[in-house]
Amino acid sequence: MISTARLGLRGIGLASVMALALGLSACGSSDNSGAQSAGDVDAALKKGGSLTVWTWDSTMTQVAEDFEAAHPKVKIKIVNAGTGEDQYTALQNAISAGKGVPDIAQIEYFALGQFSLAKSLVDLSGYGADKLTGSFSPGPRNAVTSGDKVFALPLDSGPMALYYNKKIFDKHKIEVPRTWDEYVTAAEKLHKADPKVFITNDIGDAGFTTSMIWQAGGRPYKVDGTKVSVDFSDAGSTTYTKTWQKMIDGKLLAPVESWTDEWFKGLGDGTIATLATGAWMPTNLETGAPKTAGDWRVAPLPQWKAGAAAGAENGGSSLAIPEASPHKELAYAFMEYANAGAGVKSRVDNGAFPATTADLESKEFLAKKFDYFGGQEANKIFSASASQVADDWSYLPFQVYANSVFNDIVGKAYVSNTKLAQGLADWQKASLAYGKDQGFTTG
CATH class of the missing domain: 3.40.190.10 (Periplasmic binding protein-like II)
Structure with a gap:
C-alpha cells in the first residue's frame, strides 16, 4: 500500500530521524502572533519580481509559465529540492540558517504541523485565504487550517x-x-x-x-x-x-x-x-x-x-509561504492562481487530482473517460470519495x-x-x- 506518491512520483519512505522535530524553543522562536498584513497583492503583481518555488509536482512548471505569460514582470524559478523528507530537511536547514529559503514550499498535509507550530509559515488569512478555504474538499481544508488561521492552500488531494x-x-x-x-x-x-x-x-x-x-x-x-x-x-x-x-x-x-x-x-x-x-x-x-x-x-x-x-x-500536499520570504504578497498571488485559480485546470489537464470542490464537481471532470480503466468515468468515484472524508x-x-x-x-x-x-x-x-x-x- 502507498501513501505519498502523486503524479508519477514514487512514494517516500521516511527512514531517518529528522531535525524537523520541534522543541519548545523552536515553538517560541518567532514573534509572529497573528495574521500577516494583507499588503497589496495587486500592487505586487504590477511591480513584479522573482519567486522561488520548491515543489516536486511536475505540473507546476506549466502553471509557472502560464502565470509569467499573464504577468510579464514576474519570473518564477521552479526548484525540485527533493521529495518529502529530503525537502523538509533542506527547508528546515534553510530556515535555521536564515538564507536560501524559498518563497513558496510544497508541504504534505501530515508535515504541515511541524512548520506551522514552529511559526515558520505565514498565516495566509490576512491575504484572503480565509475566504478561499470553503472552496476545498473537507480533508485538505481541515489540514491547512488551525482555528482562524490558514497556513497553506491545498494543492492536491488523495481521496x-x-x-x-x-x-x-x-x-x-x-x-x-x-x-x-x-x-x-x-x-x-x-x-x-x-x-x-x-x-x-x-x-x-x-x-x-x-x-x-x-x-x-x-x-x-x-x-x-x-x-x-x-x-x-x-x-x-x-x-x-x-x-x-x-x-x-x-x-x-x-x-x-x-x-x-x-x-x-x-x-x-x-x-x-x-x-x-x-x-x-x-x-x-x-x-x-x-x-x-x-x-x-x-x-x-x-x-x-x-x-x-x-x-x-491518503497523500496530498499544499503550498505554503515561509515567514522568511521577502516576497509574501507576490508569492500569495501565484499560490492563489495555482491552487484556486486558472492554474488548477492546467494541473488537472496534466494529471493532477484537484482539492477544489468546483473542479471535483464539474461536468467536464466527472465525465472524463479513462482509457486505462476501460473507458470508466472514474472521477465520479474519486469525487464522491472526496466528499465523504470526515474533516x-x-x-x-x-x-x-x-x-x-x-x-x-x-x-x-x-x-x-x-x-x-x-x-x-x-x-x-x-x-x-x-x-x-x-x-x-x-x-
Whole structure:
C-alpha cells in the first residue's frame, strides 16, 4: 500500500530521524502572533519580481509559465529540492540558517504541523485565504487550517478508492468487495485459487495505516498547541487492527515493498490484484504497468460497516509561504492562481487530482473517460470519495518523525509473532516518548 506518491512520483519512505522535530524553543522562536498584513497583492503583481518555488509536482512548471505569460514582470524559478523528507530537511536547514529559503514550499498535509507550530509559515488569512478555504474538499481544508488561521492552500488531494484488476477478478469469479470483511474473503478466495496471486501488497506503511484508521472512525491523535496525546486503542483503530490482522495471519498480503520494480511487476502481471489508495494513482498505473491498460477498474473504497459511505485521504500536499520570504504578497498571488485559480485546470489537464470542490464537481471532470480503466468515468468515484472524508482528523506536530520509525516498530507485526495491535501500542509509546523529549506535553 502507498501513501505519498502523486503524479508519477514514487512514494517516500521516511527512514531517518529528522531535525524537523520541534522543541519548545523552536515553538517560541518567532514573534509572529497573528495574521500577516494583507499588503497589496495587486500592487505586487504590477511591480513584479522573482519567486522561488520548491515543489516536486511536475505540473507546476506549466502553471509557472502560464502565470509569467499573464504577468510579464514576474519570473518564477521552479526548484525540485527533493521529495518529502529530503525537502523538509533542506527547508528546515534553510530556515535555521536564515538564507536560501524559498518563497513558496510544497508541504504534505501530515508535515504541515511541524512548520506551522514552529511559526515558520505565514498565516495566509490576512491575504484572503480565509475566504478561499470553503472552496476545498473537507480533508485538505481541515489540514491547512488551525482555528482562524490558514497556513497553506491545498494543492492536491488523495481521496481513497479501490483499484482492482478486473481481468483477474473475472478469471477467479471474485466479486468487487463492498466491505472490508468482504475484502478479506475475496483475498482468501483469490489466494486459494492461485497461490501466486495476492489481493494486495503490504509490509507496513504508516500513511496507509493512519488512512485506514481515519476511515474506520479512529482519531488516535489529539493536538492542542504543544499538548499532544496518542491512543491506538480507540474503537476505529481496533476495528482496523482486528481486520488487518486476519490478512497478516492468513498470509494474504504480498510481501512486496511499494514503488519498487517488484511492485510494478506485480501490478503488471496480475499477482497484485488491488490497491486501496489515493485518487492520484491513475498516472502511476498508466506509466508503471502500461501493459495492463484496460484490465483495471476503480470502485468505491470498501466500508467498515455495510451501507456506510466513509472516506479518507491518503497523500496530498499544499503550498505554503515561509515567514522568511521577502516576497509574501507576490508569492500569495501565484499560490492563489495555482491552487484556486486558472492554474488548477492546467494541473488537472496534466494529471493532477484537484482539492477544489468546483473542479471535483464539474461536468467536464466527472465525465472524463479513462482509457486505462476501460473507458470508466472514474472521477465520479474519486469525487464522491472526496466528499465523504470526515474533516476532524489530526496529525501529530512531529508526524514526520513518527512515520519514520513506523516500519522499525509496527513493521515487526508483518514478519514476526508481534500482533498489529501491539505494534501500534509500541508505536504510540515511541511517538509519545519522542514528543516528550522534544518538550511537548504528552498524555
